[in-house]
Amino acid sequence: MTDHIALPLSILIPLIIGLFVHMFGDRPNQRDAVSLIGGIVTFIMVGWLLPEVMAGARPSASLFEMLPNVSLAFRVEPLGLMFALIASGLWVLTTLYAIGYMRANGETDQTRFYLFFAIAISSAIGIAFSANLLTLFIFYEALTLSTYPLVAHKGTDEARKGARTYLVILLGTSICFLLPAIIWTYGATGTLDFEPGGIVRGHLPPAFAPLLLALFAFGIGKAALMPFHRWLPAAMVAPTPVSALLHAVAVVKAGVFTMLKVGVYIFGTDYLAETGASVWLVWLAGFTILAASIIAMTKDDLKARLAYSTVSQLSYVTLGMALAVQSGVMGGAMQIAMHALGKITLFMCAGGIYVATHKTKVSELDGLGRRMPFTFAAFAIGALSIIGIPPTGGAWSKFYLMLATLDAHQQVLLIVLMASSLLNVIYLLSIPARAFFLPEAGTALRGFGTLKEAPLLCVLPPCLTAIGTIVLFFHADRIYWLIALIPTAGGHF
Amino acid sequence: MIAGATAGFIAKHLPVLVVLVPLMAAPACLITGNRHATWAIATLASWTSFALTVALFIRVAGQGPLSYSLGGWAAPFGIEYRADALNAFILPLIAGIASFALPYARGSIGRDVEPRQQNLFYSALLLCLAGLLGVTITGDVFNIFVFLEISSLASYVLVAAGGGRDRRAFKAAFDYLIMGTIGASFFVIGIGFLYMATGTLNIADLAHRLATAPADRTVRMAYGFILVGIGLKLAMMPLHQWLPNAYSYAPPAVTAFLAATATKVSLYVLIRFLYTVFGLDDPFEAQTLKLLVMPLGIIGIFAASTVAIFQNDIRRMFAWSSIAQAGYMLTGIALMTPQGLAASLVNIVNHGLTKGALFMAVGMLTLATGTSRLSDLRGIGRTMPWTMAAILAGGLGLIGVPLTAGFISKWALVSAALDAGQWWLAGAVLLSSLLALGYVWRIVETACFGKADETRVIEPVPLAMVIPAWGLLAVSLYAGVQPALIMEGANAAARSLLPHLTGVGG
Numbered sequence: 001m002t003d004h005i006a007l008p009l010s011i012l013i014p015l016i017i018g019l020f021v022h023m024f025g026d027r028p029n030q031r032d033a034v035s036l037i038g039g040i041v042t043f044i045m046v047g048w049l050l051p052e053v054m055a056g057a058r059p060s061a062s063l064f065e066m067l068p069n070v071s072l073a074f075r076v077e078p079l080g081l082m083f084a085l086i087a088s089g090l091w092v093l094t095t096l097y098a099i100g101y102m103r104a105n106g107e108t109d110q111t112r113f114y115l116f117f118a119i120a121i122s123s124a125i126g127i128a129f130s131a132n133l134l135t136l137f138i139f140y141e142a143l144t145l146s147t148y149p150l151v152a153h154k155g156t157d158e159a160r161k162g163a164r165t166y167l168v169i170l171l172g173t174s175i176c177f178l179l180p181a182i183i184w185t186y187g188a189t190g191t192l193d194f195e196p197g198g199i200v201r202g203h204l205p206p207a208f209a210p211l212l213l214a215l216f217a218f219g220i221g222k223a224a225l226m227p228f229h230r231w232l233p234a235a236m237v238a239p240t241p242v243s244a245l246l247h248a249v250a251v252v253k254a255g256v257f258t259m260l261k262v263g264v265y266i267f268g269t270d271y272l273a274e275t276g277a278s279v280w281l282v283w284l285a286g287f288t289i290l291a292a293s294i295i296a297m298t299k300d301d302l303k304a305r306l307a308y309s310t311v312s313q314l315s316y317v318t319l320g321m322a323l324a325v326q327s328g329v330m331g332g333a334m335q336i337a338m339h340a341l342g343k344i345t346l347f348m349c350a351g352g353i354y355v356a357t358h359k360t361k362v363s364e365l366d367g368l369g370r371r372m373p374f375t376f377a378a379f380a381i382g383a384l385s386i387i388g389i390p391p392t393g394g395a396w397s398k399f400y401l402m403l404a405t406l407d408a409h410q411q412v413l414l415i416v417l418m419a420s421s422l423l424n425v426i427y428l429l430s431i432p433a434r435a436f437f438l439p440e441a442g443t444a445l446r447g448f449g450t451l452k453e454a455p456l457l458c459v460l461p462p463c464l465t466a467i468g469t470i471v472l473f474f475h476a477d478r479i480y481w482l483i484a485l486i487p488t489a490g491g492h493f
Numbered sequence: 494m495i496a497g498a499t500a501g502f503i504a505k506h507l508p509v510l511v512v513l514v515p516l517m518a519a520p521a522c523l524i525t526g527n528r529h530a531t532w533a534i535a536t537l538a539s540w541t542s543f544a545l546t547v548a549l550f551i552r553v554a555g556q557g558p559l560s561y562s563l564g565g566w567a568a569p570f571g572i573e574y575r576a577d578a579l580n581a582f583i584l585p586l587i588a589g590i591a592s593f594a595l596p597y598a599r600g601s602i603g604r605d606v607e608p609r610q611q612n613l614f615y616s617a618l619l620l621c622l623a624g625l626l627g628v629t630i631t632g633d634v635f636n637i638f639v640f641l642e643i644s645s646l647a648s649y650v651l652v653a654a655g656g657g658r659d660r661r662a663f664k665a666a667f668d669y670l671i672m673g674t675i676g677a678s679f680f681v682i683g684i685g686f687l688y689m690a691t692g693t694l695n696i697a698d699l700a701h702r703l704a705t706a707p708a709d710r711t712v713r714m715a716y717g718f719i720l721v722g723i724g725l726k727l728a729m730m731p732l733h734q735w736l737p738n739a740y741s742y743a744p745p746a747v748t749a750f751l752a753a754t755a756t757k758v759s760l761y762v763l764i765r766f767l768y769t770v771f772g773l774d775d776p777f778e779a780q781t782l783k784l785l786v787m788p789l790g791i792i793g794i795f796a797a798s799t800v801a802i803f804q805n806d807i808r809r810m811f812a813w814s815s816i817a818q819a820g821y822m823l824t825g826i827a828l829m830t831p832q833g834l835a836a837s838l839v840n841i842v843n844h845g846l847t848k849g850a851l852f853m854a855v856g857m858l859t860l861a862t863g864t865s866r867l868s869d870l871r872g873i874g875r876t877m878p879w880t881m882a883a884i885l886a887g888g889l890g891l892i893g894v895p896l897t898a899g900f901i902s903k904w905a906l907v908s909a910a911l912d913a914g915q916w917w918l919a920g921a922v923l924l925s926s927l928l929a930l931g932y933v934w935r936i937v938e939t940a941c942f943g944k945a946d947e948t949r950v951i952e953p954v955p956l957a958m959v960i961p962a963w964g965l966l967a968v969s970l971y972a973g974v975q976p977a978l979i980m981e982g983a984n985a986a987a988r989s990l991l992p993h994l995t996g997v998g999g
Contacts, residue, residue: 168930175923180920
């Protein structure tokens with residue numbers, strides 16, 4: 001069945017935790033403690049797999065055959081392990097944060113919240129470790145369905161409307177595009193396994209490759225490629241911990257992770273490069289990067305601005321895949337890690353601001369930096385990482401992606417990336433700048449006023465992730481050696 | 494010695510025993526009178542006939558088609574019962590659903606039928622079961638008509654049994670009676686034409702004679718009459734008008750049973766006539782499928798699903814969804830490929846299991862709350878989370894979310910459409926899933942996020958309903974996780990009907 005116990009456990013433990021959360025529903029302290037411990041144990045389980053994978057092993061598990069030649073099966077490979085590490089690691093911090101946030105806001109139905117949060121994490125890890133497209137699709141849909149109650153959490157008309165948009169776009173794209181893409185792949189190749197170098201070569205006429213890629217690219221709605229990006233801002237009605245972990249890390253990264261998986265293990269970068277099947281996707285991703293950044297500039301609502309920034313940043317990963325060179329895949333994979341850490345920082349800060357001041361608009365934040373210095377300092381560092389300025393981890397992913405545009409002889413995209421970074425500077429850095437340097441509304445106060453930070457549990461996690469982005473700048477080699485094991489074209493660049 | 498003789502007897506008469514057990518148990522129920530005893534007889538009969546159908550399936554899978562001459566009169570002059578890969582595949586579904594519906598009826602029927610009349614109810618249910626099994630196993634077209642009438646007459650009674658609680662059931666049953674009789678008349682006229690053209694009623698003989706003789710106008714008339722007659726019975730758009738009311742007002746156990754079996758058996762009859770009797774060699778027959786049945790199927794999918802979205806009554810919503818699902822099965826049949834046919838067969842079984850479980854769960858909800866109106870069920874998910882979970886699981890099956898039986902059906906149909914080069918059909922099938930998402934999610938939103946009515950009284954749901962409902966749901970989920978058995982059965986059936994075509998994919 002399995003050759004490493006940590007593999008099934010890392011998917012099962014969150015589910016078991018969900019069960020305990022449900023059981024302890026009327027005892028909030030035990031319930032939250034269980035969530036936290038569960039997060040830590042899951043992270044340890046995933047971490048346990050790391051040395052093995054680095055040593056070249058590929059732990060796998062197979063449950064049963066569903067279709068001829070396609071089983072419900074798992075296989076740990078470097079890219080998936082990296083994604084699982086990020087999702088489970090940040091789950092721990094988000095749980096800490098959620099305990100502070102949910103209690104400070106007096107949210108109702110917290111048990112349901114933690115229950116579906118745990119199921120969502122299990123689904124994300126299932127996606128990360130899937131050995132074939134069908135398994136991935138199962139967990140992909142499970143992730144959509146399990147996050148729906150989280151988005152609709154408040155139960156207001158607005159929340160239900162947002163959640164409806166979320167569900168219809170994500171389920172709709174996956175059923176209308178991703179499912180036929182999978183069926184087509186199965187019909188053409190007779191397999192759905194993720195194989196190094198891809199499986200479609202020799203089975204799919206190159207003329208059809210762009211069409212199949214389009215079904216995949218639009219079908220993976222979680223990657224928020226325009227024009228199927230509307231769900232992401234709509235999901236911002238969710239409580240901030242959900243936005244932080246799911247809509248900056250687990251859900252959206254599951255999308256771009258799937259995109260990379262399809263590019264590397266279904267098509268193969270060689271095949272994409274030879275057939276030019278992904279050239280159109282390069283341009284669409286470039287367009288999404290710029291267009292989403294421009295929309296973000298117009299948003300005054302802090303979470304909406306961050307959401308559009310996420311739409312833009314996700315397309316960096318899609319771009320990395322579509323460039324079909326090794327540096328692109330490296331940059332895309334690194335972007336998954338670096339953006340996760342940066343964006344979760346920003347969202348947790350946004351939630352902290354809401355808890356402390358109940359402000360949600362960028363224009364209302366003037367001068368708040370002097371009352372909430374830790375929060376806004378963390379925000380500034382996170383923003384630097386998103387933009388890609390040293391000494392933050394984001395610099396490395398941007399570096400590799402820019403290199404990839406040159407490797408693929410797409411100089412125009414280099415300009416797109418640089419322009420996007422400039423836009424990022426304007427719409428992200430302006431937020432801490434206003435908070436620190438403008439006077440607070442109604443006062444002429446310049447110095448530091450009385451501190452008015454959010455509760456400790458809402459401040460500590462973003463500070464830790466902000467420090468994390470800096471640590472990753474100096475220790476990017478750890479990620480590098482892991483993702484260098486991803487089998488792509490060439491082998492060097 | 495005696496055991497051996499009994500086993501030998503059963504083995505020898507297996508095809509007829511499948512029908513005979515419920516057929517004989519029905520008058521036994523009538524005579525017995527006591528409602529507990531009749532329930533026990535009925536349940537035992539349904540379980541026995543389920544065991545017999547399974548034995549028959551295994552035997553046919555192992556040894557090939559099985560022919561049985563009723564009363565020893567040889568075909569084509571006597572009536573032949575013939576079990577082949579196709580009907581041996583459908584039979585366990587019918588008897589299996591009955592095996593779940595009867596225990597379920599014990600918990601729920603007290604609401605609709607007075608205790609002293611319950612033996613009549615069980616007799617009618619058994620007659621309906623015997624009729625449906627008979628339609629499926631017989632190898633004689635007139636015998637199909639006879640059994641179809643037995644099952645239909647019984648089902649009019651069963652629908653009317655809901656009148657104890659809601660008098661609209663009488664009107665629904667009457668509408669159903671009129672429409673069903675028109676359908677049966679068309680069907681029997683079609684059979685008359687066939688007899689005129691060929692002089693035989695035996696299916697194998699008919700197939701042989703029709704294949705050798707050129708199709709004339711009489712045969713084409715027969716084809717048209719039978720298509721319309723059966724189309725009415727299986728609720729093919731636009732012949733579906735009887736269905737929503739019948740399903741909405743019948744007792745819950747009856748709705749669950751009929752939704753999962755009656756229309757499915759009609760689909761079987763359609764497949765049998767199209768592929769075995771007529772053979773579709775005549776361009777007129779093939780073109781009718783392509784230009785009439787296929788478009789009607791697709792219109793049915795979209796129109797009925799759209800209507801379902803706007804229903805306020807949950808039972809009526811799922812009734813419309815059944816009409817839409819019949820559309821999926823018709824499109825698969827109309828593809829005229831082994832893959833398409835196999836997809837329809839997979840869908841018949843998977844949807845039967847899913848819809849049966851779904852109507853059972855909805856029945857629990859209406860029994861506990863006394864209403865099936867969505868607007869009266871706001872926030873019910875908080876008070877009845879498990880029942881809502883069952884409805885959601887069934888609803889996800891209708892959408893076709895992976896790990897449900899509905900996903901397998903959708904996968905099979907889309908693969909078949911792609912194999913046949915019908916890209917637009919694959920697209921339409923997938924797009925229509927969004928409509929299913931629409932109506933299922935209306936329930937989820939209202940039930941889980943609506944504001945609960947504090948004064949609502951929730952009556953306890955008897956365990957006799959809970960266990961069959963969850964049992965059937967578990968079977969349907971198992972069919973979604975382990976589809977191999979059903980897919981292989983469907984493939985074998987499709988291969989046996991279209992032997993000249995090969996290459997059946999997953």
